[in-house]
Amino acid sequence: MIQMKQVSKTYYGDQVETKVLESVDLTVEKGEFVSLYGKSGCGKTTLLNLLGLIDTPTAGEYWLDEVNTGTCKPKELAGLRNRKIGFIFQSFYLISRLSVLDNVILPMKYAGVPRKEREERARILLAEVGLTERMNYLPSRLSGGEKQRTAIARALANHPAYILADEPTGSLDGENRDRIMEILTGLNQKGHTIVMVTHDKELAGYSSRIIQM
Numbered sequence: 001m002i003q004m005k006q007v008s009k010t011y012y013g014d015q016v017e018t019k020v021l022e023s024v025d026l027t028v029e030k031g032e033f034v035s036l037y038g039k040s041g042c043g044k045t046t047l048l049n050l051l052g053l054i055d056t057p058t059a060g061e062y063w064l065d066e067v068n069t070g071t072c073k074p075k076e077l078a079g080l081r082n083r084k085i086g087f088i089f090q091s092f093y094l095i096s097r098l099s100v101l102d103n104v105i106l107p108m109k110y111a112g113v114p115r116k117e118r119e120e121r122a123r124i125l126l127a128e129v130g131l132t133e134r135m136n137y138l139p140s141r142l143s144g145g146e147k148q149r150t151a152i153a154r155a156l157a158n159h160p161a162y163i164l165a166d167e168p169t170g171s172l173d174g175e176n177r178d179r180i181m182e183i184l185t186g187l188n189q190k191g192h193t194i195v196m197v198t199h200d201k202e203l204a205g206y207s208s209r210i211i212q213m
């Protein structure tokens with residue numbers, strides 16, 4: 001379960017302070033599919049980065065599965081992130097010099113999964129997103145939808161309970177968008193908790209709860 005209590009985030013730049021989140025209380029139960037919905041600049045990505053332990057709040061508490069993340073050392077946070085969270089971004093962030101298969105294998109390497117097991121699992125995940133025939137391609141040879149399906153397989157590599165998606169269909173056309181949303185809905189039905197950032201009302205409609213920011 002995700003629990004934020006009175007979480008605030010302010011960015012401090014050269015002589016400028018940007019207060020983005022103020023005293024946010026948020027609970028996401030296991031198995032929910034939640035959309036963070038709102039206009040550009042309202043802080044959706046900021047909130048998702050806090051949830052994904054990519055960034056830390058300036059005030060308040062963030063509890064992830066009974067762990068008060070504010071008390072964790074950087075190494076512990078990295079461990080939590082690796083074990084529990086899968087990230088999907090609008091611009092995919094695939095590693096261009098690695099094949100599709102190796103992109104999916106990489107997070108398992110970091111998590112210390114034995115070589116044979118990580119390759120087997122990557123093949124299964126890529127089959128699940130319909131990419132068996134693209135396994136040895138470099139990302140530059142993939143379509144946008146294929147890139148995002150690779151990123152989804154990679155996000156699933158370490159069996160994360162939580163999937164955090166930041167505008168996952170933002171750079172895709174209608175058909176690919178529907179396919180990605182079907183995959184996310186299927187993952188939610190299998191038990192993954194999903195938090196998705198979107199500014200698109202129709203996409204927010206796929207989720208079981210919309211949080212208007």
Ligand SMILES: Nc1ncnc2c1ncn2[C@@H]1O[C@H](COP(=O)(O)OP(=O)(O)OP(=O)(O)O)[C@@H](O)[C@H]1O
Pocket residue numbers: 011012013018020038039040041042043044045046047199
């Ligand atoms: N690293 C940073 N340093 C300073 N300000 C930042 C930083 N990251 C974000 N901001 C500011 O915080 C505000 C919220 O940004 P954020 O990206 O969270 O919004 P968003 O709702 O995801 O927007 P969009 O839909 O356009 O992606 C913006 O005004 C942005 O300029």
